[in-house]
Structure formats: C-alpha cells, structure tokens
Amino acid sequence: MDSRCRKPKEITHIMNNTGTHSEALFLTKCIELDYTVSKPFSENTRYDFIIDKDNSLYRVQIKSTNYKRSDNQYAVRLRYQFNINYTSDDIDFYAVHIIPEDDWYIFPISFANTVQFWVTENIKGKYEKYKNNFGFVM
Numbered sequence: 001m002d003s004r005c006r007k008p009k010e011i012t013h014i015m016n017n018t019g020t021h022s023e024a025l026f027l028t029k030c031i032e033l034d035y036t037v038s039k040p041f042s043e044n045t046r047y048d049f050i051i052d053k054d055n056s057l058y059r060v061q062i063k064s065t066n067y068k069r070s071d072n073q074y075a076v077r078l079r080y081q082f083n084i085n086y087t088s089d090d091i092d093f094y095a096v097h098i099i100p101e102d103d104w105y106i107f108p109i110s111f112a113n114t115v116q117f118w119v120t121e122n123i124k125g126k127y128e129k130y131k132n133n134f135g136f137v138m
Contacts, residue, residue, distance in 0.1 A: 018064055018099065019062065019064055021064075022062055022063075022064035022099065023048055023049075023062050025097065026049070026095055026097070026104070027049065029104075029134060030049070030051055033134055035051050035052060035053050036051075036052035037049055037050070037051055037052070038052070046059075046061065046086060046090035046091060047059035047060055047090065047091045047092075048060060049062070051136065053135075056136075058092045058093055059090070059092045059093070060091065060092065060093045060095050060106075061086060061090075061091045061095070062095050062097065063076045063077070063078060063095070064076070064096070064097040064098075064099055065096070065097070065099065066099045066100060068100070074101075075118070076096055076118050078112055088109050088110065091109050093109065093136060094106070094107055094109065094118075104131070104133075104134070105118075105127055105130050105131055105133070106132070106133040106134065107127060107130040107133065111130075
C-alpha cells in the first residue's frame with residue numbers, strides 16, 4: 001500500500017516498528033561488545049537504554065530514519081514527542097540509525113542539545129568521529 005493512502009494509525013504502527021527494529025539492532029551490537037544493557041520498563045523515561053561500559057553508565061536515546069530529503073541527505077527529528085528538546089538531564093547520548101546505509105552516529109547530547117533535526121550533511125566534519133561510535137567517546 002502506498003504511504004499516501006495509509007491511515008495515520010497505520011503510519012504510526014510502521015514508525016513504531018522501525019524504531020523497535022533499530023532499538024533491537026543497537027541492543028544486539030552493545031551485547032556483542034560485552035556491555036551490560038538495561039531497558040526501562042516504564043515508557044515515561046526519555047532514554048531508551050542505559051549502557052554500562054567500564055563502570056560508567058550512559059543514558060541513550062535511539063533515533064532512526066529512512067527519510068531522505070530531496071538533496072539526498074537523511075534527516076531525523078531529535079525531539080521528544082515532536083515539540084520538546086532533550087537535555088543533558090534526560091540523556092547522555094543519541095544513537096542515530098541511518099537505516100538505508102545501516103550506519104550509526106552515536107554522539108553526546110552536548111553536540112546537539114539545541115538541534116531539532118539532525119541532517120547527514122553535518123557528518124563531514126564534527127560528526128564524522130561519531131560514526132559507529134560504540135565506544136561512547138565524548
């Protein structure tokens with residue numbers, strides 16, 4: 001079915017499945033790296049996982065995107081419930097999954113705490129070092 005014909009509930013279901021899939025991939029990668037991973041039971045937290053790496057705990061918010069703009073750049077919304085920015089009180093890292101490329105950009109909240117949308121054109125430069133940054137380098 002063409003997405004232009006889908007009902008809002010169907011689109012939300014697809015988006016939730018996409019997010020859940022990216023979360024599962026992130027979880028798998030962290031477990032492969034022998035990190036301890038915790039997932040909150042409550043949906044009221046603003047982070048998706050807590051990663052225990054070398055006795056340090058990191059709150060991670062997973063974001064994923066299939067959305068490619070007309071200029072061939074991927075974009076992802078970095079906000080909570082469409083209108084609230086995350087802060088360092090909420091999370092320590094974003095883990096952004098660019099689904100078609102199967103790339104991850106894992107960067108600290110301090111690099112994006114005022115950004116509403118993150119676009120891959122920003123990768124060359126300050127974000128390149130965060131590509132597949134499963135070492136959680138600040």
